[in-house]
Amino acid sequence: MKRNIFSRLALGNKLLPIFVILVFTVTYAPLIVMMIYSFNSPGHDVQIESGYAHEYVRASEKWNGFSPVWYKRILSDKHLLRALVVSVIVTFTAVPVSIVIGTMTAFALYRFKFWGKWIFEQTLLSTLLIPEVVIGISLLLFFVGFLQIKLGIRTIFISHVAFTIPLVTLVVIARMQRMDPTLEEAAMDLGADEIATFRKVTLPLLMPAILAATLLAFPWSFNDFVISYFVAGPGSTTLPIYIYSMLKVGVSPVVNALGTVIVMFSIILVLGASLMQRLRKS
């Protein structure tokens, strides 16, 4: 028996449950508090149709009763809704593009040898390690200084595709390396040319990885703040940027409601995905 501090304190197997409870508490307590307070009634009358959700309203620490007023304010804020639309457009167009390009990249890196392959592979994957601020600045200089185009949804789109591709490539390549190469050889031997082999054997076997990459890429793009902040132009504010600007004015309880909506959306997405998995297995 090990004579260390743990056995001396005779905590035994009570230590693990304690630790787990601690982790869950630290992770979820703030979220739960946020969700509760999103329904907290303000201490005074609040104008709903002011047009700006983030007009400074004093946050109340006391529970004043249940009220959905903050949610109503979200829906009435045209700028917020506009930012939501921008985020949705960007993410739902950029992610599919990066999935396609990322998968093709993974395939090329896994299967082929070409000049400069090592350099390409290393730089691609190291972009995941570069600080977002650095990426943001370099993209800004690229668009404004080098390409000399106006900042807007287009630039946000390009940037999101760019920083999502390495993520997709990484996930797909990991799966490819665990895939049996003789399966593709068998397909070719049985009469499938390269394209048919990819369609009928490689792609179906990569599907779990591609789906996993998609599930990772969506929040990665939707929640991106730093890079988007650098490359967004006037009129192309994404939701995270808008929330940030809201906070600049003052912490408003509307933020709680917004946060709750976003969290609920993510939870529904994840539950939906695992439900689909369960259904497929049975």
Next chain:
Amino acid sequence: MTPSVQLKNVYKRFGEVVPVDNISLQIIRGEFFSILGPSGCGKTTTMRIIGGLENPDEGDVFISGKRVNDIPPYKRDCSIVFQNLALFPHLTVNQNIAFGLQFKDLSKADISRSVSEMLDLVELQGLGERKPRQLSGGQQQRVALARSIVLKPEVLLLDEPLASLDRKLRDSMRIEIRKIQKETGITFIYVTHDLEEALSMSDHIAVMRDGRFLQIGTPVEIHDHPKTRFVADFMGATNILSGRIVEKTGGSAAILTEGGLSVTTPANDRGVDDSISISISPEAVEIRPGKAEWDIDNKFSARIQENVYLGDVSEIIIALNPTESIKAKLTRHSKMRSSELKVGDEIQVGWSNADINSVAD
């Protein structure tokens, strides 16, 4: 008669390694041909070259008389059964078998008819909708066979297909594979390192080592008349004595072995002073008590070195002299019982000339 498969001076290297070093081969249509050799001898690479998964650096490959060097695997008239089977895990048994058929112009009805014919042939009826992971090793093996055979290829290439199966299953699958080959009449090229598989199934065997074919012949030819010491060794011949021919007369030759023994062998085409190795099958080595009268071509006094009990047989290791030992295999039908022989006993050991095989090196 055009050979089914022909290789002419095929050469392949991977960097420093030369797994295929100038090999030539002709395989008759409809025969069962084995490529036999130890791991790493190049037999799998040879098979892959025939199948189109590797391109030879030099030499020509012909299938049905047509040169196929530049033809990709999906256009060649051959099919491979891989060592790890390579069954598509995301498809059912039926879909696996039907996979190759979708690239030919066949109707859905034709395809499903072919598939069910195959299931009958390999005796997997009723398992069509299962996925590979739901099958046993032997069943998966049969799906892999069916998937290749259904395409009615000119040549079927099998890469050590029984390697991962247990003993009993291997024995029964050997018989099945040979039966299927005879029924379909397809040329089988079977790559293996297992001697018993090659001997029991093949019409012809090519023994391969370090990228070269050492001997090509029927199982009987190779087993009874190995041309090189390596082949003899691979056939399980354990009693190999090396020496020099000292005299040749009429129908026999006298050999002086390295250990100083004088051995008579049947006539051969080597001359006096040539080096030669002879091998005697352990079953042909007889033992008699030390002082008994015995009339046999080759007879020596020797001492028992070891007595190994193996159930049905016993292997007796006999020291002929300080440097040479010989192995005798005793069954319950042998003249002397293994229980009568103790380590250290002085006995006589002998064999007749007819049982001697001379090998080249």
